[in-house]
Amino acid sequence: MSTTSVSLSDQDIEEEAERLYSELKNVGWTYEDCAIIAPLTLEINQIKKEKNAIILAHSYVTPDIIFGVADFSGDSLGLSKKAAETDADMIVFAGVVFMAETAKILSPDKTVVVPDIEAGCSLADGITAEDVRKLKEKYPGIPVVAYVNTTAAVKAEADVCVTSANVEKIVSKLDSDKIIFIPDKNMANYLRTVTDKEIIDYDATCVVHDNINPDSIEIARERFGEVVILAHSECPPDVLDKVDLVEGTSGMKKYIEEHPEAKRIMLATECGLADRFSVEFPDREFIGSCVMCPYMKRNELRKVLKALKNPDPEQIIQIPEDIRIKAKKSLDKMFELGQ
Ligand code: SF4
Known part of the structure; x- marks a missing residue:
């Protein structure tokens, strides 16, 4: 019998271990490994139903979260869009904080929580809204294109957001020969090779x-x-x-x-x-590349359970409404141009 707050029989645990093993064996997990986490995934999945919550898992979090408890897995914007289409009351975003902010921008009426508030991102944390305001002062009238790996406050200062999937298309469509591209210096370099725009870049990179x-x-x-x-x-x-x-x-x-x-x-x-x-x-x-994101790997099943069951106030994403509305405008522009 288990020690979780939901009542589980040995048979429940065995069946859950089998379910987990059928997926996780492909990445080296043993049946015994799966049996250890089975009570936890069962408890999370049970509480998820009781709270009408969904769990989003970015592709870079560990496979026990992706295949054990996530309702959706994938990239950050796709997840936030899917979550907005559901009638869930609560979103647990197993990813990094800027991603949960994006989910909140698109789903203001849902409670959005993160398993670990320290799950940052070297790109999102590499530029502030004040940095963007200074760029706009230095290059007046030049459109600001923000990669989605930015905070809500930075998105609010941009004209349009982009993802790695649509960046080339959206930048090419902009009615300006010159753009400010923030914050990823490497992506700006890549854009120079695939578009004919003059690009003013910013000096941030993904540590991975x-x-x-x-x-x-x-x-x-x-x-x-x-x-x-x-x-x-x-x-x-x-x-x-x-x-x-x-x-x-x-x-x-x-x-x-x-x-x-x-x-x-x-x-x-x-x-x-x-x-x-x-x-x-x-x-x-x-x-694989053998390079791990230290921020993504802060997500663990136990932290997912805590965030779902009883989040600390700082685990609940809050965005001032004026910033949320401006950030959403940049995302909406992306949806419009990305068609
Ligand atoms: S992989 Fe890079 S861009 Fe993604 S969260 Fe980690 S640091 Fe940020």
């Missing part, structure tokens, strides 16, 4: 993608022979120059779905994505 070693691409090609290498556009130019395709997370998934002949795929992005895809595409071999 910026640390992917370009030598690892050459080593993978030598070692694995036939391998397709996909890289995230947050990677530095010396990595992007060597890969087969530059895409965001959803674009990578689309490529894999549309190319069943690609049997061995290297993902130059956060290593958790290789785990997620190994479960979702068990007939393929995925080679």
Whole structure:
């Protein structure tokens, strides 16, 4: 019998362990590992129903969260949009704080909580609203394009938001030869190669993608022979120059779905994505990057349970309404231009 606050029989736990094992065995979990977390995932899933809550899990969090308790997993904006379409009263966002803010911007009437308030992001934390105001003063009249990996306050200062999936399309559509692109310096460099815009960039990077070693691409090609290498556009130019395709997370998934002949795929992005895809595409071999996001990995099942059951006030996302409305305008502009 278990020690959780919900009543569980040995059979409940056994069945849950089997369910978890059927997915997690693809990423090296044993049945015994699954049996250990089974009471916790059962309790979370039970409380989720009682509170009419949903759990969103970004692709970079650990697979026990993605396959054990999440209702939706994927990239940050896609998750926030899906959550807004549900009638849930509460959203637990297993990701990083700026993502939960995006969910709150799109779902102001839902309670949005994060498992760990310290789950930051080097991009989102690399620029403030005041920094953007200074850029606008220095370059008056130049549109500000903000990557979604920014805080609500920064989004509120921008003209339009973009994701890694739609950045090229939206920037190309803007009626200006020059743009201010914040905050990712690497993505700004990538944009220079795929659009004809003059780009004023900002000096922030993702600590994960910026640390992917370009030598690892050459080593993978030598070692694995036939391998397709996909890289995230947050990677530095010396990595992007060597890969087969530059895409965001959803674009990578689309490529894999549309190319069943690609049997061995290297993902130059956060290593958790290789785990997620190994479960979702068990007939393929995925080679990860060995670079982990320290912020994403702050999410744990026990913290998800705490956030769901009894969140501390600081775990509940609050955004001043004037900022939320302005930030939503930047997101709406993205939805309009991204069609
Ligand atoms: S992987 Fe990079 S961009 Fe994503 S949350 Fe971590 S630090 Fe931020």
